[in-house]
Amino acid sequence: MSNDLSRFLMSRRRFGALAGAFGLAVGFAPTLISRAFAQAKETADKIIHGKSPELIIHNAKLGVTETPLELLRKHKHTPKEILFSRYHYPHEGNAAWYATTAAPPAELVKNWSIRVDGLVKRPRTVTIADLQAMPQEQRVAVLQCAGNGRSFYAAKQKVAGGQWQNGGMGNVVWEGVPLKPFLKGLEMEPSPAARWLTAEGWDQPATRVGTDFAKSYRLDDEALDHAILALKMNGEPIPAIHGGPVRLIIPGFYGNMNVKLLTVLMLAAEQSPSTYQSMAYRMPLVPVEPGTFGANDYTLENSRPTYGQAIKSVIFSPLPSDSPKSGMVEITGVAFNDGMAPITSVEVSADGGKSWHMAKIETPESPWAWHHWSVKTRIGAGEQTLMSRATDALGRTQPINGLARWNPRGYEWNGVERSAVKFA
Amino acid sequence: MMHQRRHRSRLFTRAGGVILAAMLPSAAAAAEIELPPGPNRDLVYGTCRTCHDLQYLKDSAGIPKNAWSDLLDSMKQYGLRIPPDRRTKILDYLGTYLGPNPPPAPTQAAVESTTAKVDGKTLFNEQCSSCHQPNGAGLPGNFPPLSGNRDLMLNRLFPAYVVINGLQGKITVKGKEYNGVMPSFAHLSDAEIAAVIEYVRKSWGNDALRPADMAPLDAAAVAKVRTTPKTPDEVHAYRASLKSSR
Numbered sequence: 001m002s003n004d005l006s007r008f009l010m011s012r013r014r015f016g017a018l019a020g021a022f023g024l025a026v027g028f029a030p031t032l033i034s035r036a037f038a039q040a041k042e043t044a045d046k047i048i049h050g051k052s053p054e055l056i057i058h059n060a061k062l063g064v065t066e067t068p069l070e071l072l073r074k075h076k077h078t079p080k081e082i083l084f085s086r087y088h089y090p091h092e093g094n095a096a097w098y099a100t101t102a103a104p105p106a107e108l109v110k111n112w113s114i115r116v117d118g119l120v121k122r123p124r125t126v127t128i129a130d131l132q133a134m135p136q137e138q139r140v141a142v143l144q145c146a147g148n149g150r151s152f153y154a155a156k157q158k159v160a161g162g163q164w165q166n167g168g169m170g171n172v173v174w175e176g177v178p179l180k181p182f183l184k185g186l187e188m189e190p191s192p193a194a195r196w197l198t199a200e201g202w203d204q205p206a207t208r209v210g211t212d213f214a215k216s217y218r219l220d221d222e223a224l225d226h227a228i229l230a231l232k233m234n235g236e237p238i239p240a241i242h243g244g245p246v247r248l249i250i251p252g253f254y255g256n257m258n259v260k261l262l263t264v265l266m267l268a269a270e271q272s273p274s275t276y277q278s279m280a281y282r283m284p285l286v287p288v289e290p291g292t293f294g295a296n297d298y299t300l301e302n303s304r305p306t307y308g309q310a311i312k313s314v315i316f317s318p319l320p321s322d323s324p325k326s327g328m329v330e331i332t333g334v335a336f337n338d339g340m341a342p343i344t345s346v347e348v349s350a351d352g353g354k355s356w357h358m359a360k361i362e363t364p365e366s367p368w369a370w371h372h373w374s375v376k377t378r379i380g381a382g383e384q385t386l387m388s389r390a391t392d393a394l395g396r397t398q399p400i401n402g403l404a405r406w407n408p409r410g411y412e413w414n415g416v417e418r419s420a421v422k423f424a
Numbered sequence: 425m426m427h428q429r430r431h432r433s434r435l436f437t438r439a440g441g442v443i444l445a446a447m448l449p450s451a452a453a454a455a456e457i458e459l460p461p462g463p464n465r466d467l468v469y470g471t472c473r474t475c476h477d478l479q480y481l482k483d484s485a486g487i488p489k490n491a492w493s494d495l496l497d498s499m500k501q502y503g504l505r506i507p508p509d510r511r512t513k514i515l516d517y518l519g520t521y522l523g524p525n526p527p528p529a530p531t532q533a534a535v536e537s538t539t540a541k542v543d544g545k546t547l548f549n550e551q552c553s554s555c556h557q558p559n560g561a562g563l564p565g566n567f568p569p570l571s572g573n574r575d576l577m578l579n580r581l582f583p584a585y586v587v588i589n590g591l592q593g594k595i596t597v598k599g600k601e602y603n604g605v606m607p608s609f610a611h612l613s614d615a616e617i618a619a620v621i622e623y624v625r626k627s628w629g630n631d632a633l634r635p636a637d638m639a640p641l642d643a644a645a646v647a648k649v650r651t652t653p654k655t656p657d658e659v660h661a662y663r664a665s666l667k668s669s670r
Binding site: 061062090157162208211275280296 | 477492494495501554
């Protein structure tokens, strides 16, 4: 092919134009650019209006971004500008409106409706105005991508998909209409055969043959007792990129379970056939090994959806980028779980697990919120492995070997936190 | 019953979205991501970007071939439709060049020697059909049709600008509105771009739309288009200027 050179020149021009805008020096050689997976420097604010340019991008076309811990730790409640985001379909064409941290446009909100239907005598349609007129409650809860920490599974066998570190989470104040009283108040007379609640959003796959996004929950799951149809996030209308005008929030559940752009609630005898319920976002019931259990081997019998969050802790300070000094050091971080039992301890090690110190845990804002913890200890110069391990009243704790929970889609990482930090 | 109801409510709210989309500036197109050169890389470019950009592939580099195979299978549920022979070629590329032990970057000559003969129809099926559909009919609302699409004949070079640079922004094709992002296909050679555009211009009755004096595109003409790169937004503006001057 005679024009490979022009092809590379094309790449260089594109790269140069974009990189130049960000003040980057651009070196160029065809082999170098290929080997290095050359990529023009895209920033999150260019993909989603209002997002911080400092976010990590996992997929520009789908608006998938992660928060660096340096930003995340600055805020008690994670602001919309830095909260991680993850959609499953491109925000293009008719869906371009939700690529922003602004609230959805007023006309859209005015015309928005939620269909409540299924095995009921009287199906209902509810508007945002209807919801706004109902009593509202607040839930402070950790929103966390089920894939948060996926990159750590690579120590056993790399898992395909966005290589999330620890920043696919945030501590968020939600406000809205409690789900159970809402359903009861509609007086729909559901059939006793209705055992599942399915939630669907407005967003649609890129092609017609793609599976629609839907999530199903057991109606008798006690987590639903705390669920709300949220209209506000951090005190203002939910940003479009985070699922406004209305998002189902089930405190303690992984992010994907909190259906954005809610348009349908269905009461049914069975769970949704959507691939997002039946195959994606699931965990095997027993430990599996790479090569013996593949990404399409999930069944309703051998796996479960990624419902409640596995107990987890993350070290916020010191981070490797802090370049801390040796001596007496305060180690801080957060812990959280599914909210079903209080977190009773966070143990911290500054010597790779040889010795452990009990951290002091602050009273959390809610059972589902970040539990801030801190501990002071003497740390010598050089590179040290900081570790943290949370345990709750049910005895649930973070596995020392998080790789034991390896799974082919890379969900629910909650291994004991390890962070190599160099002390001066 | 369930499906019908759901569909109706979706159309209803979508209608609101169509009007309102114009009020927001469209998000910037994803920057082009380059994968390591190797045989059949073009197939990956022509297939995977329908639904997501290539960063997922780049970031997944290093997983074993069987995991790539599983991934291709799971993509079926998200809408991937490819014939078995193309699947095999794509899997060979992914398992080799994005596998655990990728070979060193091939020389320019090695990449060139693997390039198949230039055939417009094959190229169309491999590079364009996952969005525009094998019959050129597109998907209303998502991907504009190429059959009966008068943009193909705006001038001799216009389609080459679209293929090389991509196109972003609201357009109306055969009475339907589209507001998507077409990525750049600059990875194709000049001869390939000329061949695929001429294939589209001759297919599905499109030849009836062609002005009698429009000369066929050739590699040299495409090469010229390549020397004046535009952003996808600029291609959109260029289209508008051609439309208004007609």
